[in-house]
Amino acid sequence: MEFPLTVRDFLDRAVTVYPDRVAVVDEPDQPAPPFGGGELTYAQLDQLARNQAANLDRLEVPVGGRVAIISQNSARMLTSFFGVSGWGRVLVPVNFRLSVAEVEYIIEHSGSEVVMIDPELQPLIENITAKHVFVLGRDDEQIWGATGADPVPWAGDERATATINYTSGTTARPKGVQLTHRNNWLNATVFALHASVTDRDVYLHTLPMFHANGWGMPYGITGLGGKHIVLRKVDGAEILRRVEKYGVTFMCAAPAVVTAALDAARDWDGPIPGRDTTRIVVAGAPPPTRVIERVREELGWEFIQIYGLTETAPLLTMSRMRAEWDDLDASEQAKKLGRAGAPALGVRIKIDETGEVLAQSNHNLDAYWDNPGATGEAQAQNWFHTGDGGTFEDGYLTIADRKKDVIISGGENVSSIEVEDAIISHPAVREAAVIGIPDEKWGEMVTALVVVETEVSEEELIAHCRTRLAGYKLPKKVEFRDELARTATGKLQKFKLRQPYWEGKSKQVN
Known part of the structure; x- marks a missing residue:
């Protein structure tokens, strides 16, 4: 049957x-x-x-x-x-x-x-x-x-x-x-399984429902009888208030939402709601190690990371605490949680000869609507081509960068994500985006665009990165910004950040 x-x-x-x-x-x-x-x-x-x-x-x-x-x-x-x-x-x-x-x-x-x-x-x-x-x-x-x-019956397909x-x-x-x-x-079913969803869960919709169908939670939470709490507009203090008022146990969010909750916690009067009872699933960009540590320490929430794309519905991998890491210190645990994660049930991951992450699963897209050319390209050889570069070792995927965001400086490949993680570990830095800009000497100059919380100099940030990065990976230039261009789901729009520097160039590589 x-x-x-x-x-x-x-x-x-x-x-x-x-x-x-x-x-x-x-x-x-x-x-x-x-x-x-x-x-x-x-x-x-x-x-x-x-x-x-x-x-x-x-x-x-x-x-x-x-x-x-x-x-x-x-x-x-x-x-x-x-x-x-x-x-x-x-x-x-x-x-x-x-x-x-x-x-x-x-x-x-x-x-x-x-x-x-x-x-x-x-x-x-x-x-x-x-x-x-x-x-x-x-x-x-x-x-x-x-x-x-009654609605006209549909047999289902x-x-x-x-x-x-x-x-x-x-x-x-x-x-x-x-x-x-x-x-x-x-x-929805595999995600709910890996995230331990039950009928006791109270789910806060911090994630826009339009984004990959709220990552499938409108389905999964419903099927298991959980309670949906609607949040129309993201606000860090309001997130904490909803967690306290409704006993929220579960939410999904982009990194920018996590930052908003952390900021609100600084001014929260009394114990942080949800400590030891709330778990938050983060995706959209690899969060810096410092942010993961802060979620676990300052909020007391379980931190889970997933990796996927709209095209994969989106779940491909999940990174969640496991028994083998219990004896590690908090910093080492955060580093492990910072990886994209292990393949979800039914997902196969491999890295091709160019370093691109490829995936097979039962929830990869059927096609791009009215775009057979893009469909064929994305699904060549029956693997979905993510466009991300990464490594897959010991059963865990680590994302190095969008392939197009890898910076080639002095003939060496530099992962913007790795440099961003180093910069954001400085306590004065709130957000950072690292891009390559054209340079006669280096080909592409590693450049950091930074939003800060307290005053810090370019020299201090570069010196800080020198303790964490190889010399060729260091930012050669730091620019301070009031904000960084992001999509509605919190992803950095690096093509917009790069645009002014590459204007008039025939290609986005030097």
């Missing part, structure tokens, strides 16, 4: 086992019913998902039709993961921090015939010509109102596209990543 794996399985189990349990606590200032900014049980969440599917039937949106949502984290968005994909349509969660032109491109490129948008974000779609445009809150009756009919998730655009124009029901089902 074979039964198709579909994302509706997660909600079906929750409503069967935990119908009266609180499923989600929405932001208190969200618009009126059926959501109303309060609590929804799993029975209510299931009914709203069914109403949404029935309304898409009424609008004659076919199986396979694309439905876009542009919203901050909300109970409405959480419901849409099931109400749209659960009956065979394709959800397109759009990064609400993109420009008007980028949002227009995604809506047009995906062919979305329904667009749902938060009222605060309406200016993003002034020129959108989608067939149906609904404003969340204002038009809820047309999306989630009872139709008097695990190889059908469930979501199209557009890449964050760190290097070029966003590509639409087609993730199937099978991709999303297996990612």
Whole structure:
């Protein structure tokens, strides 16, 4: 017997086992019913998902039709993961921090015939010509109102596209990543297994739900009957308040969110909430060793790191404390946790002859939407080509750099990540990005762009790095900045940081 794996399985189990349990606590200032900014049980969440599917039937949106949502984290968005994909349509969660032109491109490129948008974000779609445009809150009756009919049954096809998730655009124009029901089902299940998710977990949505489907937690937490706590806007102090108020045990976050929580902890009055009970999963960029130590010492939270991409749904590897490291000192433990991690169940990792990390798994993308050329290139030889350089030793992957971010200085390869880790270990430094800029002597000069918390000189930072790095890896130049360009999910946009230095050059290598 074979039964198709579909994302509706997660909600079906929750409503069967935990119908009266609180499923989600929405932001208190969200618009009126059926959501109303309060609590929804799993029975209510299931009914709203069914109403949404029935309304898409009424609008004659076919199986396979694309439905876009542009919203901050909300109970409405959480419901849409099931109400749209659960009956065979394709959800397109759009990064609400993109420009008007980028949002227009995604809506047009995906062919979305329904667009749902938060009222605060309406200016993003002034020129959108989608067939149906609904404003969340204002038009809820047309999306989630009872139709008097059950949704048209969908037999289920695990190889059908469930979501199209557009890449964050760190290097070029966003590509639409087609993730199937099978991709999303297996990612959520394997992730939940490795992260020890249970029905006692209270999950805080610090991660945008649009980003790789909130890394799959809208599915995984739901299937295991956990409680979702919606966080609309990231704020370090508010994260700590939610952890205290709701007993949050679990969250996923980009490194910038971790920094915000650490900053807030300095001014927190009383014991830090969640100490010894909360775990945080970090991804998006390898966090500096000092940050890992601070999370474990200052917050008292368990630190877990994963590595993956939107194209891999995203889980490829996980780095989590293990018994063999218990007797190591905290600094050595942090260094081990700073690796990308060991392959998750069902994932195969190898490094090719150029040093690129390749991966095989059951949750790698099906294809890039309407882009067969990019699909073939990314999946050559039946391996997904990550574009990252790294090493794989003793069962653990370490990311050296994006291949295009490796700096070739004086004929030697320099990992920007390694240099960043050295700079950020200085207590005065808050953030750092290391790039190569054209230089007649070195070819590319190792250059550090730094945001500081307290005053420090260029000479002091270089001297500090000299105690941790080989001479050829040292930054030759340090520039101080007020902020660094990042994507909505906290990734450094090094192509933007490099751009002014390479203007007029025919290629980004010297």
